[in-house]
Structures are given as C-alpha cells and as structure tokens.
Amino acid sequence: MSDIVLDWADGQPVSRRFGDVYFSRDGGLAETRHVFLDGNRLSARFAALPEHAVFTIGETGFGTGLNFLAAWQLFETTAPARCRLHFVSTEIDPLSATELASALALWPELRPWAQPLLAQYGALPPAWHRFQFRGGRIVLTLLVGDARETLPRLDARVDAWFLDGFSPARNPELWSDALFRAMSQASRDGTTVATYSSAGAVRRGLEAAGFRMDKIAGFGRKREMLRGTFVSTARGGSVAPWLRRPAPLASRPRTAIVIGAGLAGTAAAASLARRGVDVTLVEREDHVAAGASGNPQGMLYINPSAHGTVLTQLLLGGLGFTLRELAAHLPDDATAWSRCGVLALAHDAEEALRQQALAALGWPTGFSRVVDRAEAGALAGVPLPTGGLFYDGGWVHPPALCAALARIASTCDPRTARWRWSATTVSGMCAPRTARRCAPIWSSSRRPVTRGRWARRRRCH
Ligand SMILES: Cc1cc2nc3c(=O)[nH]c(=O)nc-3n(C[C@H](O)[C@H](O)[C@H](O)COP(=O)(O)OP(=O)(O)OC[C@H]3O[C@@H](n4cnc5c(N)ncnc54)[C@H](O)[C@@H]3O)c2cc1C
Ligand SMILES: C[S@@+](CC[C@H](N)C(=O)[O-])C[C@H]1O[C@@H](n2cnc3c(N)ncnc32)[C@H](O)[C@@H]1O
Numbered sequence: 302m303s304d305i306v307l308d309w310a311d312g313q314p315v316s317r318r319f320g321d322v323y324f325s326r327d328g329g330l331a332e333t334r335h336v337f338l339d340g341n342r343l344s345a346r347f348a349a350l351p352e353h354a355v356f357t358i359g360e361t362g363f364g365t366g367l368n369f370l371a372a373w374q375l376f377e378t379t380a381p382a383r384c385r386l387h388f389v390s391t392e393i394d395p396l397s398a399t400e401l402a403s404a405l406a407l408w409p410e411l412r413p414w415a416q417p418l419l420a421q422y423g424a425l426p427p428a429w430h431r432f433q434f435r436g437g438r439i440v441l442t443l444l445v446g447d448a449r450e451t452l453p454r455l456d457a458r459v460d461a462w463f464l465d466g467f468s469p470a471r472n473p474e475l476w477s478d479a480l481f482r483a484m485s486q487a488s489r490d491g492t493t494v495a496t497y498s499s500a501g502a503v504r505r506g507l508e509a510a511g512f513r514m515d516k517i518a519g520f521g522r523k524r525e526m527l528r529g530t531f532v533s534t535a536r537g538g539s540v541a542p543w544l545r546r547p548a549p550l551a552s553r554p555r556t557a558i559v560i561g562a563g564l565a566g567t568a569a570a571a572s573l574a575r576r577g578v579d580v581t582l583v584e585r586e587d588h589v590a591a592g593a594s595g596n597p598q599g600m601l602y603i604n605p606s607a608h609g610t611v612l613t614q615l616l617l618g619g620l621g622f623t624l625r626e627l628a629a630h631l632p633d634d635a636t637a638w639s640r641c642g643v644l645a646l647a648h649d650a651e652e653a654l655r656q657q658a659l660a661a662l663g664w665p666t667g668f669s670r671v672v673d674r675a676e677a678g679a680l681a682g683v684p685l686p687t688g689g690l691f692y693d694g695g696w697v698h699p700p701a702l703c704a705a706l707a708r709i710a711s712t713c714d715p716r717t718a719r720w721r722w723s724a725t726t727v728s729g730m731c732a733p734r735t736a737r738r739c740a741p742i743w744s745s746s747r748r749p750v751t752r753g754r755w756a757r758r759r760r761c762h
Contacts, residue, residue, distance in 0.1 A: 305664055306394045309401060314365060318394055323364045323404070323466040327521030330408055332372045332497070335520040338358070339460035340495025340528040343372065347380040353553060353577055355385045359447045359459035359487060361475065362466045363390035365404035370414040372463075373439050383577060389457055391448035393618035395425040419688050423512045424667030424693065427609070428617035432625065437575025458549065459487045464496035469503055476503055481510035488512075488531040509615045535697035536602035554578060563594035566700055567706035575641040582707055589707055600692040601627075607658035608616065620694060627697060630705040639699040642692040644672070644680055647687050656690050668693050670679075 307314045314323045325566040338344065341358075347702035350356060358372055369388050396404065399646035401422055407416040417434050417442075425445050432441040448466070459631045462484055467473040476498075484507075494512055496503065497519060503512050504527055514529035555578060559570045570580045584591065602622060624640065631637040634711040647653035660671050672680065673688040680691060700728070 304397055304401075306396050307400045308405075312407075314400070316394065317662070319467040319471050321471045323656050324367060325521050325523075329367055330371060330410070332520040333368050336526055337368055337463040337465070337495050338375055338519070339638060340526065341463075341493045343375055343461060344379055346460070347376050347384075348408045350380050350384045352650045353383050354381075355387055356380070356461075357387045357389065357459050358455055358461050358463060359452075359455075359484070359522045359612065360388070360390040360458065360465060361452075361480065362414065363387065363392040363443055364465070365396065365401060366415075366418055367405070367408065367411075367463060368463050369441060370411045370418065370441075371404070373434070377435075385438050385440065385576070387442065387457075389442045389444065389459070391444045391446070391451050393445075393447050395443070395445055395665075397424065397667070398422050399616060419626070423619070423621075423624075426575075426664040428614040428621070430621050430751075433575065442615075449479055449483075452480060455483070455487055455695070457487050458489055459484070459492055460489075461492065462488075462494040463501075464494060464498070469498055476500075476506065478506055478509065481512075482483035487509040487513070490531060490533050492531040493528065494524070494531070494707070495524060495528040497526050499523070499527055503527060510762060522759060526668060540681060542580055546662065557581070559585060559622045560584075561592070562589040562703060563592050564703055564706075564709055567703045571706040576662040590703040594699040594703050598696050599699045600643065600696050601638075602645075602692060603694075604645075605659060607655065607662060616713050623697075624693065626706075630708075631697075631701055636698065638695065638697040640693070640695040642680065642694045644677055644689055645692065646677065646685065646689040648689075653690070654688075 308317055309315065310322075311326075313326060315321065316323065317363045323329070327647075347356065354557045355378070364580045365367065369390060372388060373386065377475050378386075380386070398419065398497060401418055405411065405419065408415070418432070421434075425443065427446045429451070430445060432443070433439070434441070443456065453585055464476075466472050469476045488511070494507060494514075497515055499519065507514055507527070507529055511533060512529035512531050514527050518524070521525040553576075557567045557573050558581045559573070560583050562570075562582055566582060566584070567589060574581045601620065603613075603620050605613040627633070627638050627641075633640050635641075638648050641719045645652075645656070647656050656671070659669070670688055671688065671691045672691045674685060675688075677688045677691070688750060758759060
C-alpha cells in the first residue's frame with residue numbers, strides 16, 4: 302500500500318498501479334447511473350422495499366466512492382424512510398483522504414453525500430472498515446485488501462452487484478472464476494449484477510457462477526455492457542449443506558433487552574437501536590459504566606501482528622470504528638477523549654525487529670509510521686531512550702463513551718426496581734414526556750462527562 306494512489310491526467314484521476322481511469326471521460330456520474338443504478342434497476346427496487354428492509358449492494362473497486370454516493374443519493378430519494386442500505390465494497394488501493402476529497406470535488410451535485418463520507422474517511426490499513434451515516438440508515442463496509450481474498454470470506458446476502466474493477470484487459474487477475482464464485486456464494490435468487498464490461502470471458506464466468514446474463518446498450522463510447530440475474534439452479538455444482546447460508550429470519554426482532562450499561566452493553570444497545578430495534582438497557586447501579594468501564598482512562602491502541610492475522614484485521618477494523626464513533630459523538634477535548642496518537646517504543650531488540658516487520662507492510666503513514674528517538678521524545682514531551690512506531694489512536698474516558706452510546710435515547714421505567722433506560726432512536730432524543738420527569742444522574746463530584754438525559758428512578762413515578 303502507498304500513500305499516493307492517484308495520478309491526474311486532464312483533470313481525471315488515474316490509478317498509478319493499473320494505469321487506468323476511474324470513470325468514463327464521457328461523464329462518470331452519468332455512467333454510474335446508467336451502468337450500475339439502472340443496470341440493477343435500483344430505482345424501482347428501492348421504491349418497492351417493504352418497511353424495515355435492508356438492501357445490500359456489493360462492489361468490486363470502491364475507488365473514489367462515486368458509485369457508493371450515487372447509490373446512497375438514489376436510496377434517499379426513493380426508498381421508504383425506515384429501510385436501510387448496506388454498501389459492501391472492496392478496495393486494494395484505498396485513496397488517501399486528500400485524494401478522495403480532490404476526486405469527489407468533481408461532482409458538486411453529490412456534495413451533501415460526499416461531505417459525511419469525507420468527514421469520517423481517513424488512512425485505512427488492510428482490514429474491514431465500517432462507516433455509518435444518517436444515524437446508521439446507510440452503512441458502508443469497506444473490505445480493504447485484494448477482492449480475491451476478501452470477497453470469499455464475506456458472509457452476506459447481496460441484492461445487487463456493481464462489477465467495477467479496472468477493465469479486464471488491464472486487470473485480468475481480478476475478473477477470475479474465484480471472484481465470480483465468491484459473488485455467487487453471497488447471492489440469492491433474484492440478485493442482480495451489472496458491469497460496464499461486455500467481455501466474453503466475463504459473461505461466461507458469471508454464467509458459470511449462476512448468473513443469467515444479457516448484453517444491453519453501454520454508456521458513452523462503450524457500445525455494450527452486461528447485466529444479469531442470479532438463479533441458484535443455474536449455478537454449477539452443489540453447495541455442501543454445511544456451507545449453505547442459513548435461511549433469513551422470517552421477521553426481524555423489534556425489541557431487545559440489554560443487561561449492563563458498560564462498554565459492551567451500551568455499544569450493543571446503540572447498534573441495535575441503529576437497526577431499528579427498540580432497546581431497553583437495564584443496569585443494576587444508578588449510572589452507566591458502573592463496572593470495569595468506570596476506569597477513568599482507557600487507551601485506544603492495538604498490538605498488531607505483522608503476519609496479517611484475522612485477529613489483527615479485527616483489531617484494525619475495531620480501532621478505526623471506535624475512532625469514528627468517538628469523533629462523531631464526543632468532543633476531542635482531552636476530557637472525554639483525545640486522539641493524541643499512541644507511541645509504541647522499540648524498547649528491546651525483539652520489539653525493534655517486530656516493529657521493522659510491521660513498518661515493512663507499508664501501511665498508510667496517516668495510520669502508523671516509524672519515528673526516531675528525537676521525534677518520539679518530542680511527541681511524548683519527555684526525553685526517551687529509543688524511537689518506535691507512532692499509531693493513530695489515543696485515549697478515552699470510558700464512562701463518557703458509555704454515556705454517548707446509551708444517549709441514543711433514555712427513559713425510565715417506574716415499574717422496575719432497577720435503573721432502566723430505553724433506547725428507541727438513534728438521534729439521542731428522550732421521549733418528551735419522560736424527559737420532563739427525568740433528571741441527570743451525574744453528581745457534581747463526578748467528571749463532567751455526560752451530556753445525555755438520564756433517569757434517576759426515584760424521580761420516576
Ligand atoms: C483499571 C482498568 C483499566 C483498563 N484499561 C483499559 C485500556 O487502557 N484499554 C482498553 O481497551 N481496555 C481497558 N480496560 C478494560 C475495559 O475497560 C473493559 O474491558 C470494559 O470496560 C468491559 O466492559 P463491559 O461492558 O464488558 O463490562 P463492565 O464495564 O463491567 O459492564 C458490566 C455492567 O453490567 C452491570 N451488571 C452486572 N450484572 C448486572 C445485573 N445482574 N443486572 C443489571 N446490570 C448488571 C454492571 O453494573 C456493569 O455496569 C481497563 C479496565 C480496568 C478495570
Ligand atoms: C474503475 S475503479 C472503481 C471506481 C469506483 N467504483 C468509483 O466509484 O470511483 C476500479 C477500482 O478497483 C480497484 N481494484 C482493482 N483490482 C482490485 C482487487 N484485486 N481487489 C480490490 N480492488 C481492486 C482499484 O484499485 C480501483 O479503485
């Protein structure tokens with residue numbers, strides 16, 4: 302991976318690795334709408350979604366995020382209000398934040414959608430990164446790595462595929478049977494696919510994987526493109542029972558009870574609420590973070606392996622997600638949290654070797670970089686015996702994070718002998734009737750970290 306992914310030619314972004322353009326010179330946004338949105342009939346399918354449905358799009362090649370933003374824009378203008386969009390994309394060379402901003406500046410019409418993406422986007426090491434927008438209604442899962450490795454591990458039910466890697470002529474490795482098989486594993490009857498390519502090998506590969514393909518008129522100078530629909534009986538071979546996806550739940554749960562308002566409980570409650578579930582958060586004490594999460598300062602750091610382990614990918618994805626949650630919900634004011642970075646010193650020969658191996662992975666420097674002894678000392682504010690690795694991260698006051706997560710909504714239930722909050726929306730608003738009857742629970746002796754509305758049970762009657 303490198304910090305610089307793009308070159309610019311005639312005002313258009315071009316990939317350094319593949320030497321190909323990211324979108325048609327005839328008009329990238331119009332091409333996206335023709336090939337991917339219309340090719341998958343998304344306007345009509347979004348409009349016909351039942352209440353609370355989740356529509357999942359899978360993509361090869363996130364690039365500048367143009368397809369994502371165009372799909373999001375269409376979803377917001379056509380889908381019923383309580384439906385959600387999950388966009389799963391893959392990217393081997395994620396753009397830097399600066400490159401993404403320059404590329405998306407080409408589409409002023411998409412500014413209202415590009416801004417929230419840019420506000421969250423940062424240096425992305427190889428991992429699965431989740432972004433949430435519009436209170437969780439729009440979710441982006443970005444699988445950073447080679448799609449041929451990441452997609453076969455994806456456990457999802459995709460409704461529509463955008464096949465948008467660089468052209469098969471420039472990037473033949475991507476358009477492989479392995480990729481088409483992975484797509485078929487994550488498809489169901491009726492899943493659609495669209496691609497600007499009309500190459501015979503692509504058509505044959507997709508057909509062998511179970512897609513019934515058609516050629517239709519392409520965009521701009523491209524005479525033809527492909528689109529298709531997945532039919533499970535057309536898939537070659539059979540899937541062993543233990544590899545089959547479980548059938549989807551007939552109905553999604555509408556309510557849930559979460560016990561314990563520590564980091565685990567409040568994060569679970571927030572996550573469920575974002576999925577439209579009415580959550581009741583039950584805590585035995587009279588405040589959040591009454592257990593281990595009550596410690597005043599938690600470091601936001603990871604101890605990665607240089608061997609690309611699944612655990613390391615999980616840690617990288619989790620750290621990024623946590624930092625985005627914190628940036629969205631708490632002020633970085635050195636009271637609630639601070640993104641001051643974390644310095645890992647090369648304190649002995651073994652650690653120095655480990656750090657060399659990590660540095661050789663070439664992760665984006667905005668995420669981790671080697672610092673010498675002088676810079677390490679300057680960062681830490683004290684003289685140090687050695688340099689090391691400087692990571693994105695910092696520290697958080699965990700009770701502030703618990704409060705922020707639980708603040709999505711709060712009510713108190715006079716029928717219970719215990720503290721009880723109910724998180725019903727993502728917006729953090731308390732039901733007005735309850736809000737009048739509830740008072741903040743933090744006493745002045747505590748750090749001023751909660752800004753939510755909290756309920757003291759004895760006032761609720
Ligand atoms: C001193 C200290 C320093 C730490 N430093 C770090 C760090 O630097 N970085 C890091 O990542 N992690 C750190 N940790 C670990 C981290 O804080 C914990 O892993 C995390 O807070 C655990 O959260 P939890 O929600 O699982 O548990 P808890 O925070 O313990 O939450 C459990 C909650 O459930 C409630 N409960 C229990 N039983 C019931 C019941 N029957 N009914 C209702 N409610 C109930 C409890 O009152 C409590 O509020 C540290 C922990 C400590 C103690
Ligand atoms: C044509 S561009 C995609 C444009 C993008 N969809 C957009 O909206 O801007 C192709 C993208 O596929 C990515 N790519 C190419 N090969 C890949 C692979 N093997 N795995 C993951 N991504 C790959 C490239 O880095 C590039 O970003």
